[in-house]
Amino acid sequence: MIIGVLNQKGGVGKTTIATNLAAVIAKAGYRVLLVDADPQGSSMAWSSVREAEPLFPVISMAKPTLHRDLPEIAADYDVVIVDGAPRVNDLGRAAILASDIVLMPVQPSPYDVWASADTVQLVKEAQQFKENIKPVFVVNRKIVNTAIGRDVRNALSQFDFPILPVEICQRVGFAESASQGLAVIETDPKSDAAQEISQLAAQLVDMKAKPKTKKERKAA
Template sequence: MIICLSSLKGGSGKTTLAVHLAHAISLSKKKVILIDADPQGSSQGWAASREDKPPFPVIGMARNTLHRDLPELLENYDHCVIDTPPRVSALARTAILAADLVLIPVQPSSYDIWAASETVKLIEEAQGFKPEIIAAFVINRKITNTAISREVSEALSDYEFPLLKTTIGQRVIFSESSAGYSVMELAPGKVASTEIKQLSQEVIKMMGLQKW
């Protein structure tokens, strides 16, 4: 399965979710690869900042032919996660075309909700060429008991794409994980780790997989 994290708004948390989903998958003893399709190379930077070998390979493939080049590379892997650039571009389009599932991270903010419409248009465009692409929203950096956090769910219900039940909270540990280690490594028994595992399990169920 190929999961693409896509949002045309910068700072939505694509890289954080991409890294953590890749790690959650790798913990199930499946071979997973993280593709960094963003020229900024944030996912590659995460891997490079570790003192030891990352739990899964991270490869930079910021190329406009990703959807054609990826299948050959994935012959040796069970699953793939793609981190994408934060703007409308050929790179964003090719990453979406390569995907089985596109996850759209949305923060609880009016601007994020507005920006989601542009991402939806890009995915719908890709579905015209590849109708089997599935897409869903995931609320990221949620702040509990705030009005905007409640309103974002209502706003996203206007779109045809579903909203995942699992939400990822605004937690300091995710910022600390940018130094090369996931929350499953830094705080395996904490809420952040549980949220990521729940997200991966919901994705499994959504895609009709019994296990990774």
């Protein structure tokens, strides 16, 4: 399974979600690969400051041939997470075409909702070539104890793409863990942040299923 974390708007928290999602899935026993498809290299930078033993490999593939190059590499893994690039259409299209699920984080602001139209259009174009791409929104960086998350859900409904039930809130734990190249499930596994990311993982991956053997991955 390849999950692309994508939005054409920058600063929506793609890398935070990608790194933390990969950590949760890896902790569950799955063989995970994180692909940094953003020329800015945020996931690679996160990985480079890590001193602890890595939970999963991180590679850089910020190129428009990603959709052709990645499937062969992905065959060795149960789940591949792609940290996509903003504002670069060729790279965005390639990441979408490479993905089975396109996870689109959206912050609860009208600017982010308006900007989502560009990503939605790219996904719809990609679906003309790959019909089984599954696009989903997730509300990210919601301010705790506010109704603005509900408001953004109403606004996103215009795009006719599913909106995941879980909402990822703005929490300092994400920044604190990232500064060490860690995920919140490592620094504080009982925190609200870790619980939210774990819920997100469960909505994307069957966490109760037994991870595939290498032979099963090759046959998939």
